[in-house]
Amino acid sequence: MATSDIQVAEHALQHHFADMEQQQETSTFGMWMFLVTEIMFFGGLFCAYLVYRASYYQAFVEGSQKMNIWLGATNTAVLICSSLSMALGVRAAQMGKPKLMAVLLLITIVLGCGFLGIKAVEYHEHWVNHEFPGPNFHFETGDPAHPATDPVHTEIYFSLYWAMTGLHALHMVIGVGLVTWIIIAGLGGAYSRAYFTPVENVGLYWHFVDLVWIYLFPLLYLISKKHGG
Amino acid sequence: MKQMQEEHFDPMSHLVPISLYVTIWAALMVFTGITVFAATVELGVFNIVVALLIATIKGTLVVLFFMHLRYSTKLTMVTVVAAIFFLIILFSLSMTDYLTRAWSTSLR
Amino acid sequence: MATAVQTVERENYLNSDYGIKSWLLTTDHKRIALLYLVSITAMFWIGGFFAMLIRLELLTPAGDLVSSDTYNKLFTMHGIIMVFFFLIPSVPATLGNFLIPLMVGAKDLAFPRVNLLSWYIYMVGAITALTAMVMGGVDTGWTFYTPFSTTYSNTHVMGAAIGIFITGFSSILTGLNFIVTIHRMRAPGMTWRRLPLFCWANYAAALIMVLGTPVVAITLLLVALERAFNIGIFNPQLGGDPLLFQHLFWFYSHPAVYIMILPGMGVINEIVTCFSRKRVFGYEFVALASIAIAVLGFLVWAHHMFVAGISVYAALVFSLLSYLVAIPSAVKVFNWTATLYKGSIRYETPMLYAFGFIGLFTVGGLTGVFLASLGVDVHVHDTYFVVAHFHYVMVGGMVMAYMAGLHFWWPKITGRMYPEAWAKLSALLVFVGFNTTFLPLFIVGYMGLPRRYHAYPPEFQVLNVLSTAGASILAVGYVLPMIYFLWSLRYGEPAPPNPWNAVGLEWMTPSPPPTHNFDETPIVTWEAYDYEHQPQEEVTVGH
Ligand code: HEM
Ligand SMILES: [Cu+2]
Numbered sequence: 006m007a008t009s010d011i012q013v014a015e016h017a018l019q020h021h022f023a024d025m026e027q028q029q030e031t032s033t034f035g036m037w038m039f040l041v042t043e044i045m046f047f048g049g050l051f052c053a054y055l056v057y058r059a060s061y062y063q064a065f066v067e068g069s070q071k072m073n074i075w076l077g078a079t080n081t082a083v084l085i086c087s088s089l090s091m092a093l094g095v096r097a098a099q100m101g102k103p104k105l106m107a108v109l110l111l112i113t114i115v116l117g118c119g120f121l122g123i124k125a126v127e128y129h130e131h132w133v134n135h136e137f138p139g140p141n142f143h144f145e146t147g148d149p150a151h152p153a154t155d156p157v158h159t160e161i162y163f164s165l166y167w168a169m170t171g172l173h174a175l176h177m178v179i180g181v182g183l184v185t186w187i188i189i190a191g192l193g194g195a196y197s198r199a200y201f202t203p204v205e206n207v208g209l210y211w212h213f214v215d216l217v218w219i220y221l222f223p224l225l226y227l228i229s230k231k232h233g234g
Numbered sequence: 235m236k237q238m239q240e241e242h243f244d245p246m247s248h249l250v251p252i253s254l255y256v257t258i259w260a261a262l263m264v265f266t267g268i269t270v271f272a273a274t275v276e277l278g279v280f281n282i283v284v285a286l287l288i289a290t291i292k293g294t295l296v297v298l299f300f301m302h303l304r305y306s307t308k309l310t311m312v313t314v315v316a317a318i319f320f321l322i323i324l325f326s327l328s329m330t331d332y333l334t335r336a337w338s339t340s341l342r
Numbered sequence: 343m344a345t346a347v348q349t350v351e352r353e354n355y356l357n358s359d360y361g362i363k364s365w366l367l368t369t370d371h372k373r374i375a376l377l378y379l380v381s382i383t384a385m386f387w388i389g390g391f392f393a394m395l396i397r398l399e400l401l402t403p404a405g406d407l408v409s410s411d412t413y414n415k416l417f418t419m420h421g422i423i424m425v426f427f428f429l430i431p432s433v434p435a436t437l438g439n440f441l442i443p444l445m446v447g448a449k450d451l452a453f454p455r456v457n458l459l460s461w462y463i464y465m466v467g468a469i470t471a472l473t474a475m476v477m478g479g480v481d482t483g484w485t486f487y488t489p490f491s492t493t494y495s496n497t498h499v500m501g502a503a504i505g506i507f508i509t510g511f512s513s514i515l516t517g518l519n520f521i522v523t524i525h526r527m528r529a530p531g532m533t534w535r536r537l538p539l540f541c542w543a544n545y546a547a548a549l550i551m552v553l554g555t556p557v558v559a560i561t562l563l564l565v566a567l568e569r570a571f572n573i574g575i576f577n578p579q580l581g582g583d584p585l586l587f588q589h590l591f592w593f594y595s596h597p598a599v600y601i602m603i604l605p606g607m608g609v610i611n612e613i614v615t616c617f618s619r620k621r622v623f624g625y626e627f628v629a630l631a632s633i634a635i636a637v638l639g640f641l642v643w644a645h646h647m648f649v650a651g652i653s654v655y656a657a658l659v660f661s662l663l664s665y666l667v668a669i670p671s672a673v674k675v676f677n678w679t680a681t682l683y684k685g686s687i688r689y690e691t692p693m694l695y696a697f698g699f700i701g702l703f704t705v706g707g708l709t710g711v712f713l714a715s716l717g718v719d720v721h722v723h724d725t726y727f728v729v730a731h732f733h734y735v736m737v738g739g740m741v742m743a744y745m746a747g748l749h750f751w752w753p754k755i756t757g758r759m760y761p762e763a764w765a766k767l768s769a770l771l772v773f774v775g776f777n778t779t780f781l782p783l784f785i786v787g788y789m790g791l792p793r794r795y796h797a798y799p800p801e802f803q804v805l806n807v808l809s810t811a812g813a814s815i816l817a818v819g820y821v822l823p824m825i826y827f828l829w830s831l832r833y834g835e836p837a838p839p840n841p842w843n844a845v846g847l848e849w850m851t852p853s854p855p856p857t858h859n860f861d862e863t864p865i866v867t868w869e870a871y872d873y874e875h876q877p878q879e880e881v882t883v884g885h
Contacts, residue, residue: 020858021449021527030307031452031526037310038518041317042556048321049560049590053575055325056332056586074270081266089259092250092300099249138573157581164573168564205302212300219292222266223285227273309525320553323640328589331644331656 017200029202036206040213043176047217050172054165054224061158067146068162069228071136073127077226080123081218087116088215091184095208101198103191110188113211117181124174131163138164166225173221176214183207250299258299265292354757354854369454370857375440376755377461382428382436383824385468389423390817392416397779397813400806405797413796414481415497421484426506427468429740430598433605434551435464435516437747438544440755442520444848444855445538447529447864452522460515467509474501483794485595488576488587492568500569503562510559513601517551520544529847531866538846538870539628543608546632550597550604550639558594561587588650592643600639602736603703604632606743607674610696613750614678616844617693618685621871623677631670631677638667648719657716664714671707675700690842691765695746698773702738706731709784724794727787733780745772745823752827753841757854758834764826771819778812845872 022028058065094109135143142163144156153159187207190196196204269288277284298304303311355372365373396416399407408416439457443450451457474480480502482491491499524537524545565587567573574580576587615622622628644652644660678700687693709731712718722728753759782805787793791802798806840849845868851860868875 019454021454023863027526031522034307034310034313034526035453035456035518035522037313038521038552041313042514042518042552044317044321044556045324045553046556046560048324049557049564049593051321052324052328052590053564053586056328056583059329059332060583061581074273078266078270082263085259085262085266088262088296088300089255092255093252096249096252096255139571160574161581164575168567168573168575209301212296215300216293216296219296220286220289223269223273223289227269227281227285229273229281317553320640324557324593327641327644327656327660328586328593330659331585331589331652334653334655337653337655 032202036209043213050169057161061155064155064158065162066229067153068159072226074226076123076127077222080120081222083116083120084215084218087113088212091208091211095204098196098201098204106191107188110184114181114184117177121174121177136163169221173217180211180214258295261295262292352852353856355857356854358857369458371439371443371451371457374457374461375436378431378435382431385423385427389420389428392420396420397810399796401810403798403800403803410796415479417794418480418483419475422502425484426509429602429736430513432744433609433747434544434547437751438605441848442523442541442544444859445541445846446527447532447847448527449858451519452527453519456515457519460512464509464512467505470508471502471505474498486565488584489578492565492576500566503566507559507562510555513551514555517548520548529864529866536866536870539611540608542629543604543632546636547601547604549636550601554594554597557590561590585650585652588647592646596643597639600635602740606740609743609747610699613692613696613746614681615871616842617688617690618682619873620681620685621873623680627673628677631673634670642667645714648716649723661714661716668711675704691769692746692750694766694769695742699739699742702734706734706739722787724792725787726783726791726793729793730780730783730787738776753837754848754853756831757837758830759837760830760834761826764822768819768822771815775812775815775819779809779816782809
């Protein structure tokens with residue numbers, strides 16, 4: 006290990022830890038605990054989804070057919086790519102290559118913003134079509150032969166759709182902020198081969214947000230085979 | 235504090251080869267394709283089963299490799315399992331009510 | 343002149359730095375504990391003030407002191423403040439914060455800055471909720487049941503819900519910090535089997551904070567969204583199911599009652615064993631009972647919804663599961679009594695409070711089992727019987743334990759002794775006052791008096807007057823410690839490092855402890871609570 010590495014590490018060791026190993030494993034464990042709370046946080050919404058989907062399946066099918074499956078699938082792919090660049094960025098940090106890390110994390114940010122952009126396009130479409138819960142909500146299947154069977158509960162579907170994807174998008178925005186912070190700190194020489202815990206933890210967060218989407222996509226977009234455009 | 239007899243601390247010990255990351259990425263992309271395709275096939279109740287199965291495979295890959303769970307301590311693994319366990323409790327015990335409510339109304 | 347040298351105070355966490363900034367920016371767990379102590383004490387008095395108004399209104403059968411609307415607000419704000427802003431942080435955020443690093447032999451919690459952040463979050467949440475109350479208050483009950491809270495109530499539900507939402511994160515962060523600290527920061531030799539039971543209990547409570555609190559957070563967020571955008575998730579008119587709110591709310595709030603009792607049980611363990619001079623009976627069982635309570639606590643929540651319209655089959659399952667929780671709770675009670683058996687018992691103030699706890703918690707727990715039986719609950723649900731039940735566990739249990747712990751560790755925290763005679767008197771007043779207040783409520787409840795009304799039929803007056811009288815005694819019992827604790831800060835006798843001759847790492851460091859807790863990292867070579875073998879004076883570290 007180069008002496009500069011050791012200096013960064015000594016600088017980063019907080020007084021109440023015995024050594025870097027204890028500090029690193031402790032903060033990573035702390036991050037996992039935090040992700041546990043995130044799981045339960047989203048879990049409440051998923052529970053609501055489960056209850057209503059089990060009770061009002063048809064209404065959920067009709068709602069989901071308003072989803073643009075191609076945009077959804079594209080977004081899934083975008084997020085997966087961003088997870089790859091994030092994983093590689095953490096790897097670069099592990100190897101003590103801050104510039105490489107910065108480039109890879111920048112790609113992650115671009116992909117993350119791409120995701121948010123596509124999401125915004127979808128939101129806009131739903132908004133224009135009155136598919137936002139509340140007094141302006143109005144729902145039609147778009148097929149005169151099959152009028153909406155249960156628009157009241159389709160509104161619940163949309164409530165959940167907005168709440169779940171909105172909360173997810175909020176996490177994405179926070180993620181982009183965190184990654185930006187890591188890039189700046191990394192270029193400023195904050196990390197080294199001996200100390201890169203913040204990079205690792207932000208990586209964990211990013212992958213977790215990806216993970217949530219991996220479930221949101223099939224649950225919200227792929228309920229039944231007949232999807233509209 | 236951890237037992238000291240463990241090997242010397244080396245933060246680079248979990249350096250995962252790039253090829254593995256790329257393989258995982260490719261698998262995730264392929265599974266995304268499969269799940270979109272599977273949704274276009276009428277499988278009845280199995281549509282959701284397939285969709286969730288694929289999502290779970292994808293999620294497991296992300297957690298094990300991208301999030302390095304595979305290389306983590308037992309404690310971290312237990313943490314993840316515990317979270318899933320309590321999530322399942324939330325879902326299943328809530329559903330005991332919703333799935334059996336219709337039975338009790340027929341009693342009245 | 344040799345005496346002058348001795349009076350020079352040793353450097354400790356209190357005198358190492360001065361000024362308001364050194365407190366507001368501290369990352370020392372001991373100082374943060376004191377920040378919490380001051381804040382939750384303030385909340386306790388505000389909540390207590392509302393309680394007094396409630397009791398005064400109930401002095402007479404007619405609703406004469408306050409209108410029914412005001413009364414609704416009073417019990418709501420009393421509940422919200424006491425549950426979310428006092429009881430949940432009470433023992434963990436003060437004693438837990440102070441003691442866990444000391445007990446495991448660490449210099450601080452794992453994440454000191456997160457710890458400070460949690461206090462700030464708590465303050466922001468508390469101020470938000472208080473603002474909502476000053477601006478007109480809330481009237482939904484501390485449970486925020488929908489659709490009343492989302493659609494019909496025109497009080498400041500939003501502000502109160504957001505305040506609780508925010509404070510939830512402080513609880514999450516405290517829990518997270520405890521779990522990580524207990525896993526990763528233990529001193530050499532401090533194995534899980536040597537861990538003080540106070541740490542075990544707080545660990546179990548922390549599990550609940552981490553696993554449960556996010557669920558109530560998202561639930562309150564949905565309530566807020568529903569009020570703001572009418573999204574309908576809990577509104578039957580829009581196709582939603584109000585019972586889903588109750589499921590999600592109680593998924594947290596039942597386990598939360600164990601957040602409100604487990605740390606108290608931990609305090610009682612330490613005190614009972616110290617003042618019986620005996621090792622805790624069945625250490626392993628007590629430790630595991632804490633974990634079992636935390637886990638089983640997540641399986642029983644719908645016992646709050648038996649008559650709300652859930653499926654009777656689900657109710658049956660939840661009723662059976664609720665009985666299960668009584669088992670680990672009973673294990674604890676039996677272990678305390680077995681520890682007392684043939685011990686050389688000393689009746690110091692903390693021990694008096696601990697005795698109070700054991701008796702009152704047992705009454706509260708057993709009536710909980712009554713309530714968990716489907717048939718009985720149909721009769722007494724939403725009566726004063728329930729009110730009496732949960733006050734026996736929350737006030738008779740947790741507040742007693744909190745007082746016990748404060749007295750027990752006050753010398754360690756402040757370096758001063760409190761006046762023992764006054765303290766004994768206050769313990770007595772609290773016990774008598776408490777029982778006079780709440781025992782009558784079991785009776786009126788069983789006779790069918792529903793809770794949450796500001797007027798009642800005249801035949802219940804005698805017992806209600808008794809209850810209000812008891813509440814006044816109780817109030818005196820709480821005011822006294824306030825006074826003599828403050829008094830002791832200045833005039834109390836300086837405390838030795840180990841005034842009770844107790845075992846445990848926290849007693850092996852000076853009172854008050856130095857900033858870094860121990861002069862050198864302790865190495866633990868003895869079993870927990872080794873009262874039979876450990877000659878105490880010999881093991882003081884670095885003093
Ligand atoms: C032996 C374990 C316990 C059992 C089986 C139990 C059972 C119950 C049941 C069935 C109810 C619902 C009564 C009703 O609304 O009809 C209830 C209410 C309540 N319990 Fe317990 N309980 C236990 C311990 C505790 C503890 C330790 C605490 C707090 C420290 C507690 C706090 C509460 C509160 C706050 C309520 C009322 C909530 C409300 O409606 O406002 N319980 N309990
Ligand atoms: Cu309960």
